[in-house]
Amino acid sequence: MSTFGSLATAASGLAAARAGIDVTGQNIANAGTAGYTRQRVTQSSVPAVQTGFVRGTAALAGQGVSVDGIARLGSLTLDAGLRTATGASSWAQTRATALSTLEAGLQEPGKNGLSAKLDAFWSSWGDLAAHPDDPGAASSVIAAASIVASTLASGSEAVDDQWSTVRTTTSTQVGQLNDAAAQVADLNGRIRSTLASGGSANELLDQRDQLTQQIAGLAGGTVRANTDGTVDVLLGGNPLVQGTTASSVTLDGGTRLTDGQPVTLRWTSGSESTVTLDGGSIGGALSLLAPASGGTGGPLAEASAAYDRVATRLAATVNAEHAKGTTASGTTGAPFFSVGAGTGAAQALSVVPTDGGGLATRNASGQLDDSFADALSRLGTAAGGADSTWATFVAGVGSASRTAASESTLTGLALTSARTQQQSGAGVDLDEENVNLLSYQHAYQGAARVLTAVDEMLDTLINRVGLVGRG
Secondary structure (H helix, E strand, C coil): CHHHHHHHHHHHHHHHHHHHHHHHHHHCCCCCCCCCCCHHHEEEECCCCCCCCCCCCCCCCCCCCEEEEECCCCCHHHHHHHHHHHHHHHHHHHHHHHHEEEEEEEECCCCCHHHHHHHEEEEEEEHHHHHCCHHHHHHHHHHHHHHHHHHHHHHHHHHHHHHHHHHHHHHHHHHHHHHHHEEEEEEEEHHHHHCCCHHHHHHHHHHHHHHHHHHHHHCEEEEEEEECCCCEEECCCCCEEECEECCEEEEECCHHHCCCCCCCEEEEECCCECCCCCCHHHHHHHHHCCCCCCCCCCCHHHHHHHHHHHHHHHHHHHHHCCCCCCCCCCCCCCCEEEECCCCCCCHHHCCCCCCCHHHHCCCCCCEEEHHHHHHHCCHHHHCCCCCHHHHHHHHHHHHHHHHHHHHHHHHHHHHHHHHHHHHHHHHHHHHHHHHHHHHHHHHHHHHHHHHHCCCHHHHHHHHCCCCCCCC
């Protein structure tokens, strides 16, 4: 290599060190940027050029260093694990939150729960049995019954409202899913073009990874990398994003709980088939919105059905006993509760008597008889009655809520672990970057010293050789 070639070697060292300083500075600047993946300069030594004949020696030094690119220090395996953990955690968290809300709405155990209202109702019948001629005791029965009916109605309405809220939120999330898919398809095109032209697409890759992470949180799915730098995003084995093309999905089915229609996610093109989800908040919400199915359906629809069962059972048992007595007007067989048509039994339940004269407190001969009120007061402990039906439902909700909370905790811990592992490789460590910065700084200074030394050698060779002995 000529002395002039040494200048090029030193200059390449300066360029490589400068590139390293630039990339390290980029890492430090983005240490707090969400989704940023740290980068490193990739470089390789430039070999010597063999000329075939070299006077004096065949040993030649290389020609410096080549900056080959800027590598992104992420892990496809860890990224995939983080997406899987995100989808599972989002699914579990959605269910746990909804079931916790449902359980809290029952207000059991407590003075505002239905159990306490039923106890007061049965107790009022006991007071009436002790004082069948007391108008105040009769009024207390009607008041307690009205409270039970309103508690059932408000509880059922709260479940309906919660169902509608979950569906509205899910519809919004479906829109977010479609937007994210469209952005991934757009970034696929930009990344492919950038890589094809030899540029660095690291920041674009970071943006795309954040979007695929968002998609995983919404709907689970998998990501498949392609050789041209693009990725495909699959939901249930079908492509949501394929290269630069994005498909879309829509929420279909009932818009109210009382519709009784299943809510499904389906593709908007092709066969418009149902989308199968394996995780994500949308998947969790769809499981919540499922219709009732004998106790194994969606928890919200099952809760609504349970309220109706309690109301129906309450009306049936009370009416059966009440019909055995006679009212003050001489009516036998009069109902105590009425269940209207067209809506759920819980929301349609009402008290028929408006005053003590409508209560069946007399026998067939018209005399006051405490046996009817006494029989009604004991219905609270009857097997298969409204109280036991309600208790079974409350226990089921509590068990489901605890199970969902436990699953949410476990998947949350798994997500934290996956994120920690992913960040251990992709995250910026400021201590490490400071060490790298000093290393590149010293490399730059060293290359500059080499450049200075070669420059001085050339100055001696060009300007001073041949001056000795001149007069």
